[in-house]
Amino acid sequence: MRNFSVLILAVITLLGFTLFQHMNRAESRILSTWRGPISAGETLAANMSTVQTLTGMAEPQGRGLDATLVPTGNPLRAANTVMTQGYGVGTHAPASIWGAIDLAIDGNGDGQADPEGTWNHPVYATHAGQVKITLNSWPAGNHVWVTNQLYRTGYAHLASIAVSDGQWVKPGDVIGYVGSTGMSSGPHLDYQVWVWQDNRWVNQNPLNYQVFEQPTR
Numbered sequence: 001m002r003n004f005s006v007l008i009l010a011v012i013t014l015l016g017f018t019l020f021q022h023m024n025r026a027e028s029r030i031l032s033t034w035r036g037p038i039s040a041g042e043t044l045a046a047n048m049s050t051v052q053t054l055t056g057m058a059e060p061q062g063r064g065l066d067a068t069l070v071p072t073g074n075p076l077r078a079a080n081t082v083m084t085q086g087y088g089v090g091t092h093a094p095a096s097i098w099g100a101i102d103l104a105i106d107g108n109g110d111g112q113a114d115p116e117g118t119w120n121h122p123v124y125a126t127h128a129g130q131v132k133i134t135l136n137s138w139p140a141g142n143h144v145w146v147t148n149q150l151y152r153t154g155y156a157h158l159a160s161i162a163v164s165d166g167q168w169v170k171p172g173d174v175i176g177y178v179g180s181t182g183m184s185s186g187p188h189l190d191y192q193v194w195v196w197q198d199n200r201w202v203n204q205n206p207l208n209y210q211v212f213e214q215p216t217r
Contacts, residue, residue: 068128068171069148071193071209075155076178077124080106081212084113084188087205091139091183099203100154100192101211104178118187120177122162123155125169126209133165140190141182144175152201154192157184 074081085102088095092102107117129146137143140156146169159179163169180187191211193204 065150066128069150071126071151071153071206072171073126073209073213074103074211075123075126075153075189075191076103076105076121077172078105078121080109080117082106082111082113083212087207095205096203099205100156100190101206102188102190103211104186104188113186113188115187118178120159120179122174123158123176123178123189125171125173125175126153127151128168128170129153131163131165131167131169131175133161133163135161137182139183141184142176142179143182146175150196152194152196154190154194156190156192157181157188159187 081103082105083101084104085092087101088099092098092100104113104115105117105121106112107114125146127146127148129148129152132145132147134140134143134145140154142156142158142161144155144158144161144163146153146155155175157179158176158181161176163173163175169175178187178189184190191206193206193209194201195204196202
């Protein structure tokens with residue numbers, strides 16, 4: 001009888017140990033406590049205790065990068081655009097600080113910048129980002145930055161501005177009109193491209209971003 005009681009106790013102990021191990025394995029498979037999308041009637045505040053806020057600057061993710069964040073194309077969007085000053089030369093040197101290109105419109109077909117055709121020509125954002133406006137600055141005159149977590153572009157010497165500070169723009173949105181404000185000898189657009197690398201903004205040659213290539217769409 002005593003041996004039978006010992007056997008029963010051993011079986012109960014083994015079953016308890018097996019159940020304990022099973023529960024531990026089940027808990028180890030829990031990967032997240034995120035509750036999922038907020039359902040109808042719930043508020044964001046009710047979920048803040050279970051949702052962690054992510055902060056910090058995004059890094060380029062290759063194939064996953066949103067194409068609208070990358071500067072692409074001609075900010076004047078005109079086939080008769082001409083470049084009046086190249087990258088890293090003249091007032092655009094040194095390139096690491098002042099790198100840009102100057103763009104204008106050839107209104108009469110002679111291959112040269114035409115002031116009459118350039119004045120007040122629309123200037124378009126070349127990528128998505130948030131607007132920062134500086135008026136009457138030197139040497140940039142009326143200036144607009146369009147900035148996202150990966151790129152920023154600068155548009156200088158504008159006659160007037162068509163966006164507001166803090167506005168989010170998309171590629172193709174009109175941000176202003178060509179002028180000759182600041183240090184400028186005639187109407188043109190000073191166009192800059194910068195990329196976020198190694199925790200700092202690094203100046204880029206805008207010609208590497210398809211300024212003079214024909215659009216594919």
